[in-house]
Amino acid sequence: MEFFLVTLLNGVSYGLLLFMLSSGLTLIFSMMGVLNFAHASFYMLGAYFAYSISTRIGFWQALVVAPVAVGAIGMLVERFGLRTVHRYGHVAELLFTFGLAYIIEELVHLVWGRLPVDYRIPAQLDGPLFAIYGTSFPIYRGFMMLVSVTMLAALYLALTRTRIGLVIRAALTHPHMVEALGHDVPRMFMLVFGGGAALAGLAGVIGGNAFVTEPGMAALVGVIVFVVVVVGGMGSLAGAFIASLLIGCLQTFSVALDWSIAGALARLGLQPPPGLLVTELFGITVSQAAPVLPYLLMVLVLILRPRGIMGTREA
Amino acid sequence: MSTEARRCEPLNPWRWLPWGGAAAALALLPLVFRHGFALTLLSQMGIMVIFALSYNMLLGQSGLLSFGHAVYSGLGAYCAVHALNLIGKGQLAFPVSALPLVGGVSGALFGVLFGWVTTKKSGTTFAMISLGIAEMVAACSLMLPGFFGGEGGVTANRTVGRAFLGISYGPATQVYYLIAVWTMVATAAMFALTRTPLGRIANAVRDNPERAEFIGYDTHVVRFLQLVLAAFFAGVSGALAAINFEIVSAEALGASRSGGVLLATFIGGTGWFVGPIIGAVVYTFFVGAISSVTKAWLLYLGLFFIVMVLFAPGGVASLAAANLRVAKAGLFGRLAPAYGAALGAGLAALGGFATIVEMIYYHELEAVNDPVLRLLGLRLDVTTAPPWFGAAVVLAAGGAAFWVAARRVRVRWNEVHERLGRGSA
Numbered sequence: 001m002e003f004f005l006v007t008l009l010n011g012v013s014y015g016l017l018l019f020m021l022s023s024g025l026t027l028i029f030s031m032m033g034v035l036n037f038a039h040a041s042f043y044m045l046g047a048y049f050a051y052s053i054s055t056r057i058g059f060w061q062a063l064v065v066a067p068v069a070v071g072a073i074g075m076l077v078e079r080f081g082l083r084t085v086h087r088y089g090h091v092a093e094l095l096f097t098f099g100l101a102y103i104i105e106e107l108v109h110l111v112w113g114r115l116p117v118d119y120r121i122p123a124q125l126d127g128p129l130f131a132i133y134g135t136s137f138p139i140y141r142g143f144m145m146l147v148s149v150t151m152l153a154a155l156y157l158a159l160t161r162t163r164i165g166l167v168i169r170a171a172l173t174h175p176h177m178v179e180a181l182g183h184d185v186p187r188m189f190m191l192v193f194g195g196g197a198a199l200a201g202l203a204g205v206i207g208g209n210a211f212v213t214e215p216g217m218a219a220l221v222g223v224i225v226f227v228v229v230v231v232g233g234m235g236s237l238a239g240a241f242i243a244s245l246l247i248g249c250l251q252t253f254s255v256a257l258d259w260s261i262a263g264a265l266a267r268l269g270l271q272p273p274p275g276l277l278v279t280e281l282f283g284i285t286v287s288q289a290a291p292v293l294p295y296l297l298m299v300l301v302l303i304l305r306p307r308g309i310m311g312t313r314e315a
Numbered sequence: 316m317s318t319e320a321r322r323c324e325p326l327n328p329w330r331w332l333p334w335g336g337a338a339a340a341l342a343l344l345p346l347v348f349r350h351g352f353a354l355t356l357l358s359q360m361g362i363m364v365i366f367a368l369s370y371n372m373l374l375g376q377s378g379l380l381s382f383g384h385a386v387y388s389g390l391g392a393y394c395a396v397h398a399l400n401l402i403g404k405g406q407l408a409f410p411v412s413a414l415p416l417v418g419g420v421s422g423a424l425f426g427v428l429f430g431w432v433t434t435k436k437s438g439t440t441f442a443m444i445s446l447g448i449a450e451m452v453a454a455c456s457l458m459l460p461g462f463f464g465g466e467g468g469v470t471a472n473r474t475v476g477r478a479f480l481g482i483s484y485g486p487a488t489q490v491y492y493l494i495a496v497w498t499m500v501a502t503a504a505m506f507a508l509t510r511t512p513l514g515r516i517a518n519a520v521r522d523n524p525e526r527a528e529f530i531g532y533d534t535h536v537v538r539f540l541q542l543v544l545a546a547f548f549a550g551v552s553g554a555l556a557a558i559n560f561e562i563v564s565a566e567a568l569g570a571s572r573s574g575g576v577l578l579a580t581f582i583g584g585t586g587w588f589v590g591p592i593i594g595a596v597v598y599t600f601f602v603g604a605i606s607s608v609t610k611a612w613l614l615y616l617g618l619f620f621i622v623m624v625l626f627a628p629g630g631v632a633s634l635a636a637a638n639l640r641v642a643k644a645g646l647f648g649r650l651a652p653a654y655g656a657a658l659g660a661g662l663a664a665l666g667g668f669a670t671i672v673e674m675i676y677y678h679e680l681e682a683v684n685d686p687v688l689r690l691l692g693l694r695l696d697v698t699t700a701p702p703w704f705g706a707a708v709v710l711a712a713g714g715a716a717f718w719v720a721a722r723r724v725r726v727r728w729n730e731v732h733e734r735l736g737r738g739s740a
Binding site: 029033035081084085088090091092094095096098099100102103105106107109110111113219223226227229230234284288289291292295296298299302303306 | 378380382432435438439440442443444446447448450451454455457458459570574577578581610611613614616617618620621624625628672675676679
């Protein structure tokens with residue numbers, strides 16, 4: 001039971017982190033039709049910026065400055081890169097962000113080196129928050145959940161209660177009409193792209209020290225975020241939220257379980273059939289299969305429900 | 316009707332010139348480049364040419380942007396290496412020279428397995444799903460060590476087959492010729508495929524799927540068939556890589572290989588059949604030669620790619636074709652001075668940038684032992700300010716000059732094209 005509760009909390013905190021990434025990706029996708037391949041690279045930049053700032057000044061300053069810096073970079077990328085390739089179509093935009101992901105990774109190699117950096121949880125947040133039946137839950141996980149929920153509430157309020165939020169939501173579906181009404185839609189694109197990048201940067205600030213800050217972290221998280229977007233339904237924020245929590249829990253639970261088909265058969269008193277490949281397949285535990293499960297889920301969703309959990313258009 | 320018309324077509328020797336020239340070049344190159352390293356590079360180029368051409372069957376010809384093409388080449392390579400090991404144990408009688416067929420067929424089978432789900436839609440959706448499938452297969456490769464060999468991969472010995480006419484595949488030259496022959500055959504086959512009804516309708520599906528549906532073609536089936544065929548040729552290239560390196564590891568189906576073939580194909584140009592060939596040669600040169608000189612090769616390649624995406628989305632091939640058209644009209648002389656200025660300024664800017672990058676790497680890794688970086692005859696002490704300052708000045712000046720020169724090129728280019736347009740009208 002305590003295993004279940006603690007794992008669930010860990011899963012939810014990871015899922016909320018995923019949602020900070022996937023919400024920005026979804027907003028950018030539904031507004032501009034661009035699947036931002038470099039989105040996870042902004043997450044990585046956030047973590048590295050936070051590492052540099054927190055070792056020199058402090059973690060709390062990094063929590064504010066790093067996302068802002070990443071957001072500014074995002075805006076520059078949109079203004080001087082994406083806008084140029086926009087006329088060549090969506091594939092060119094996707095290719096641009098793909099190349100950008102390469103370059104950001106190489107620049108990280110150049111500036112911070114190829115090995116993981118020592119980005120640590122601040123001392124005030126290090127330690128257990130509470131304990132359930134002897135299994136403790138770290139403060140930092142709670143802090144991550146707090147930051148994500150606050151941020152997402154702010155995002156929700158900004159999108160539904162402010163003027164610019166209303167215009168952005170209108171531009172999601174009717175960009176030409178919004179432009180005709182005198183709003184600067186390209187500038188809106190820039191804001192949304194920068195905002196999405198800043199969210200990803202914030203996720204990097206709080207995720208970088210909970211996990212590992214290394215040059216491969218963008219590739220590691222990036223694909224999972226894509227899976228979240230496909231499973232949730234392309235362009236649906238609510239779907240992305242559900243899928244983020246689902247995949248967050250799926251990954252957290254599956255790494256902790258050592259069930260296998262062979263084990264289940266043995267409990268029933270059965271022998272697995274002979275054969276090398278069969279033995280190998282039956283002997284895989286859930287924790288060994290953990291890296292594959294999100295992709296398997298994605299393929300299943302594509303076969304059974306191609307538009308995703310909440311999507312309106314078919315993927 | 317059309318068959319009759321084709322029969323009457325006179326034999327055009329010019330049409331066969333590129334093919335004959337390519338075959339002759341492939342046959343003669345090892346005589347020029349006797350150096351072992353050059354031969355290795357040439358072999359890798361051949362493998363990459365097949366891989367990039369097969370990738371372009373998707374990207375260029377069917378409009379399918381895949382981020383997981385290495386799945387098919389990698390799985391083809393694994394099947395080929397297992398077949399090679401079976402030959403070695405005497406459990407399978409199959410000539411080593413025909414091993415790429417094993418890779419191709421198994422690649423195509425995996426294409427059938429994954430293709431139907433992935434090709435339902437094109438565009439962004441296909442791109443994402445191909446990425447997901449690629450990650451799934453890559454994750455599986457560490458989960459099933461029996462087939463994939465775990466971290467170390469699967470090794471084999473390519474000389475196990477019975478030597479035929481003295482061909483044992485011991486010497487690298489023999490492997491090179493095997494790769495050369497397969498490269499020619501596969502290239503010809505893929506070119507022929509572009510001329511079949513399927514190849515033509517794939518172009519239609521790429522350009523306007525709705526109209527293709529209206530004239531009675533199922534776009535899903537067309538995309539699926541193209542993917543299976545592309546997977547076949549990817550498997551061929553994978554098997555050749557397996558024979559060449561005698562080892563297949565999880566890297567062969569990883570994201571970096573999928574990304575690499577995308578870079579290569581796009582840089583070469585997706586709109587022309589020769590584009591991927593050019594791209595494969597450039598890419599292999601980067602990976603094989605430049606990576607041994609500098610740690611930052613991927614940064615340079617990525618920047619090159621971004622520059623192509625931003626300013627020349629047709630790739631090297633379309634740039635060459637456009638300039639060839641200008642040269643045929645005898646107007647290249649008008650462009651040449653502007654080109655020369657832009658090239659000089661661009662090289663200066665690139666030199667400044669590369670110097671800074673190399674100095675940063677040197678400063679981090681080597682400067683403790685020896686603060687002086689030797690770069691193209693220059694001696695740069697990275698612990699002092701002047702080299703950094705100098706490189707920054709060169710970069711800024713070169714960049715500014717390039718900006719001006721590029722605008723002049725654009726002006727001249729428009730002038731020339733106005734004249735070309737008038738000439739043809």
